[in-house]
């Protein structure tokens with residue numbers, strides 16, 4: 001038993017130590033991390049793994065300190081045996097096992113809270129990759145499983161063998177040390193009561209009694225009606241103790257295993273009970289014996305559940321996401337120059353970074369939005385620098401082009417470039433997309449990396465640079481034009497809107513209502529920009545607004561206006577200072593977002609010499625003032641996002657064989673180990689997609705992964721139905737036709753426009769998938785792209801025509817209902833009755849409302 005215990009402890013020590021050594025070794029060995037993003041062919045070897053087998057779960061493993069203290073407890077408990085032997089303890093009375101009462105209820109693994117999948121700014125460029133070919137679907141032998149540990153501890157290279165030798169020596173040293181300690185007759189674990197110390201017997205002593213009783217060689221111990229429940233209460237308290245659960249995790253006994261292990265421990269403990277032990281436990285209160293019991297529980301569990309523990313400890317190694325910079329040996333081999341262009345919006349930082357990129361022989365621009373990548377692509381080509389465009393949905397490659405504009409998720413880490421630009425670096429802290437910035441910053445094989453962003457990410461980037469051993473140069477910028485706050489708000493509400501104004505609202509419905517209200521009541525024409533509009537349309541709308549001769553003077557936009565578009569805005573007007581989060585709760589807009597949006601006013605090269613910012617409601621002005629006054633430097637981005645590569649998930653999935661992909665993803669997220677500089681990105685949209693597709697059989701893990709990573713807002717039933725349909729067709733080895741129904745006519749209402757938006761998003765999803773799977777299964781991309789262009793054209797036309805004259809609204813009650821709804825948006829009107837004066841110009845709006853709010857109006861009327 002002692003040998004068995006020792007070997008398990010040694011195994012625990014070794015795997016824990018080796019985890020640290022191997023990851024560092026992985027980079028030194030030059031084994032490149034295979035990216036699921038960049039489409040490396042290795043990543044495309046679809047393995048149709050059958051995932052059946054053992055399960056494990058739990059929370060993050062405990063820290064090294066916890067592990068050390070737990071090891072100490074085990075050692076102490078084991079050492080206690082000799083004291084007991086010397087004192088000649090022996091069982092005196094038989095006991096009835098207390099197991100019936102001691103089992104703890106199984107606890108569900110903790111699941112991460114769901115949140116909104118993609119921000120309004122995320123245009124869903126998503127990820128890239130190669131084509132998981134059908135003929136590879138069954139070739140599990142060539143699957144590219146390159147888990148971190150596997151890569152670094154491979155047997156076919158010298159350094160790994162050296163590391164193996166080192167580990168062996170470590171192992172022997174640890175084993176020898178532990179043996180020595182155990183033989184050293186040291187004091188056992190104690191229960192401490194005020195003024196009293198009690199010693200428990202050793203594991204071996206208890207085990208020996210338990211074995212003899214099990215074999216019928218010794219009688220069971222009788223307990224009185226008082227003693228039985230008292231001892232059972234100790235075991236119940238132990239099995240329910242969060243602290244014990246936490247300590248058990250240090251030994252790779254996870255949350256799933258712990259209740260079973262605790263129940264078995266109770267049975268074993270009951271069998272091994274000595275009279276002295278019984279007396280001890282009866283004397284102390286339940287809960288006071290926890291630590292001492294753990295000293296017995298640990299060796300019991302390590303020996304009884306060795307297989308599960310070993311399996312889990314191996315799975316844990318794949319979850320080690322510490323030191324991610326070592327995943328990119330190609331970048332680490334270069335001494336890269338890092339430049340941080342730091343400044344507020346409209347300070348010229350992107351301009352400077354792009355100049356450096358254009359001047360270089362080869363360059364890569366990595367932006368947060370498709371729209372931004374398109375802008376750079378157009379600008380560079382227009383200025384004579386050939387440039388490619390790579391986004392989730394587009395691959396436009398020009399012969400001889402040495403420059404590329406891409407979305408950040410598409411960053412190719414395999415290709416050397418002279419100068420790379422990473423735009424909006426502060427997004428590295430975004431809790432769902434931040435991983436893409438971390439990956440680009442750490443993995444880009446570029447001689448120079450120019451980052452643009454506000455100062456909030458500077459300390460974080462500085463520490464990442466330190467980890468990578470690279471110098472960071474900081475160039476600071478000031479705003480070109482002043483930004484002033486108009487503290488009075490809009491006295492007469494939207495009746496006060498002037499040319500050059502941009503109203504920022506946070507829901508599609510509000511955007512269209514405000515557009516109608518302004519158009520109807522002021523006669524000015526209004527452009528709109530929001531995340532769900534195709535990027536081409538956002539650009540067209542921005543151009544119309546910027547063009548003084550277009551007839552469009554006002555812009556109503558979502559927070560999508562905060563990034564990427566060059567707009568000639570005179571004044572930003574915040575419609576509200578709150579938005580709805582992913583759980584439909586109203587949350588205040590963040591300070592950095594307020595600053596980012598407000599900073600859009602008064603752009604250099606526009607006709608306005610200064611920027612103005614205000615709110616519709618005067619009551620919001622204080623919040624605006626506070627946000628603008630907050631220095632960017634004080635808004636620190638604390639952690640950089642991380643997300644596993646496909647290979648890590650795949651290797652982890654191999655240890656989680658019983659489970660669906662969404663469970664694997666959830667568990668990976670819950671159990672991944674990251675150090676304090678990083679956070680594991682939330683991937684609700686991916687998990688949501690995995691749930692949706694869980695009933696679709698016949699997809700390999702790689703294929704399933706791609707379908708789940710596809711950019712689709714699954715809160716929209718049209719999109720989720722489309723994703724499911726595409727996956728089912730593909731899994732059934734059928735051609736995946738786009739099959740998107742849409743009416744080829746100019747939309748007349750915002751509802752019709754909304755239908756076309758959804759149709760366009762489905763087309764976009766299909767195109768995204770078609771770039772990742774065999775053309776054989778996704779044929780006719782050209783036709784879908786043509787349809788998509790046609791949809792954009794009629795949507796654009798519809799936007800221009802929409803909300804023309806409509807019938808007169810005659811019902812006075814309805815008039816008042818409409819007026820009440822918009823009274824707060826038209827502050828000049830004191831009450832709903834007065835608003836009726838404005839009714840004539842807002843009739844079209846009222847009609848729109850009649851359509852969209854029929855239930856409300858019916859109630860009023």
Ligand SMILES: Nc1ncnc2c1ncn2[C@@H]1O[C@H](COP(=O)(O)OP(=O)(O)OP(=O)(O)O)[C@@H](O)[C@H]1O
Nearest residue numbers: 343344345346347348349350351352452566604605
């Ligand atoms: N040196 C310059 N000469 C001419 N125009 C410039 C110069 N620097 C910047 N600009 C122009 O000023 C505007 C703002 O510059 P830029 O987009 O680089 O600012 P930014 O700080 O990156 O702002 P944002 O964060 O809002 O993107 C752009 O229209 C840009 O073309």
